[in-house]
């Protein structure tokens with residue numbers, strides 16, 4: 001058990017395991033805490049679960065546990081005693097004192113069947129004491145079925161079971177005789193009515209043989225049907241303020257469940273419920289379906305939270321990334337940020353140029369400026385970060401005194417105007433600013449080019465956003481060379497190249513990919 005999970009699921013029955021499976025497959029860290037007592041444990045098989053009909057309940061859950069753990073979900077045996085708020089998540093405490101934190105809670109603790117108090121009844125529950133015709137009706141078809149009447153829905157229950165057998169008896173345990181209309185409906189379907197409370201079950205060997213009335217009369221039967229009151233097992237939710245609410249059927253309370261919306265979300269943000277704890281009528285397959293629905297809703301909720309956090313971070317990055325402090329921090333975090341090699345488009349475009357005065361903007365650790373100086377250019381190299389400039393100067397020193405002497409390192413914010421009309425080459429490699437600021441910067445750089453001089457602007461092409469390169473993901477900061485060219489005055493500028501040039505790269509996963517440089521080469525006439 002780790003001390004924190006995306007989701008803790010309390011209860012590892014059909015609902016909990018289905019929710020955990022959806023979450024584990026959604027790459028969420030998930031822990032299932034399970035006390036190991038599913039409601040249908042006394043039954044021999046699960047019925048009406050398409051594709052799994054007849055499977056023993058324990059086998060179905062064992063397969064489910066296997067599937068959850070196969071995707072990295074964890075399952076721990078234990079009982080969750082309590083869940084409380086813990087910052088923006090939850091603290092779940094187990095009966096043995098262990099505790100675990102979760103960003104979200106999925107509670108699938110099932111329900112308790114409260115059986116009528118008849119001696120011998122509880123011991124045969126799920127075998128020949130039954131409640132649900134869809135779970136057991138087929139297995140007792142055409143047998144002698146006694147419906148123990150303990151509430152106003154008993155006649156309705158007898159009519160339902162009549163679908164499976166012609167031998168149904170209504171045992172008036174603690175309800176009055178049916179009225180004339182009801183008696184007629186029972187008679188019309190051949191349902192016998194027996195008066196008098198049931199004192200006990202008659203069992204021979206390990207089989208039910210009938211019920212004994214308080215009068216001493218024995219009614220021979222093969223199965224007894226009861227209306228168990230179904231109460232959500234929701235103690236773990238008490239501290240969070242969630243309590244079961246009554247569920248009525250035809251004006252009669254049949255149980256209590258935790259109120260939730262169709263996805264299982266409760267009134268407490270971050271807490272979901274699924275299966276019998278939220279729906280006393282849920283069968284195994286519908287409990288599993290509700291678990292899946294809740295798991296998917298929880299994942300969507302986490303995705304929404306993570307997206308909100310990402311937006312806040314993105315805005316924070318955008319508001320600080322052009323400032324001197326942010327660049328300083330970036331350079332100081334690593335001994336070298338850049339490769340130390342000149343940018344390939346600079347080499348491609350400037351090799352044939354006659355050296356003159358060059359403005360190298362955003363010079364970083366100086367590889368381009370040193371390369372230009374080595375070719376005889378007088379370089380003004382500008383950057384916002386002192387750390388980068390210090391490294392660049394050291395790089396130039398290492399290249400030899402004549403090279404270093406040709407470079408002036410200048411700390412400046414490029415959002416300020418460089419001297420107009422002074423440079424034979426202005427090179428801006430991978431300068432990325434948001435739309436308007438970028439257009440203004442490129443206009444200032446264009447103004448700094450002398451007559452006959454060259455403007456070289458190179459950037460990451462917007463199509464890189466669709467690759468796995470993930471170098472940067474600020475769509476508003478990407479540009480095409482054609483867009484940059486469109487801002488140049490055609491009376492002043494001759495555009496020599498405005499294109500996307502492919503370049504081979506390797507992404508973070510080691511894949512060979514092709515990225516593109518947006519390359520603008522323009523000459524001032």
Ligand SMILES: Cc1cc2nc3c(=O)[nH]c(=O)nc-3n(C[C@H](O)[C@H](O)[C@H](O)COP(=O)(O)OP(=O)(O)OC[C@H]3O[C@@H](n4cnc5c(N)ncnc54)[C@H](O)[C@@H]3O)c2cc1C
Nearest residue numbers: 011013014015035037039040047080110126275276283284
């Ligand atoms: C006798 C019987 C036979 C049935 N037969 C069928 C059938 O044939 N077909 C069918 O579709 N349905 C059948 N059902 C209904 C079926 O049992 C439920 O629909 C199903 O179990 C609901 O699943 P669940 O995950 O909501 O709850 P459960 O299966 O009850 O699982 C809840 C789990 O949570 C655990 N738990 C509870 N509290 C805590 C806690 N605080 N901490 C940790 N763990 C906890 C429990 O121990 C249990 O393992 C039958 C029911 C009964 C009573």
